[in-house]
Ligand code: GNR
């Protein structure tokens with residue numbers, strides 16, 4: 545297992561529509577395990593392959609609470625099979641937009657189809673935080689970030705700050 549560097553926005557690699565996985569083979573199983581280790585280290589509750597530079601339709605989530613047992617879920621080619629009319633709002637963050645948060649409204653309940661790490665077709669119903677997290681990860685596979693769901697004013701403010709932080713970091717590294 546290995547941890548992988550996480551790409552920080554703005555970056556064109558976060559804007560790509562990812563390609564479906566033909567088959568969950570050993571390379572994809574390894575990628576899923578490395579992504580899970582990367583997410584737990586960060587720490588985060590989800591991660592999408594493009595955040596670690598792989599433009600394939602692979603996501604992982606674990607939205608278990610602090611006092612609950614871990615609940616890692618690994619998905620290839622996730623697809624929304626149904627979404628509730630009822631919406632749910634949550635203050636989202638993203639490991640690719642560190643230290644920035646904004647409220648995003650999404651369907652409260654979803655049914656998702658996917659291939660698991662055994663290449664078996666599965667279905668999962670999720671609500672609230674888990675549903676939000678899965679939708680946030682699926683957005684990454686389309687090159688969409690949570691800031692694409694908020695006003696242009698707030699989005700540009702966050703992206704400008706991230707550019708500034710990147711410049712400061714590059715400058716520090718050169719010292
Ligand atoms: O760690 C994360 N927390 C989070 C909080 C609210 C809504 C979505 C998320 S996902 C995020 C990790 C991440 O960036 N996944 O792509």
Ligand code: NI
Pocket residue numbers: 637638639640680684
């Ligand atoms: Ni994210």
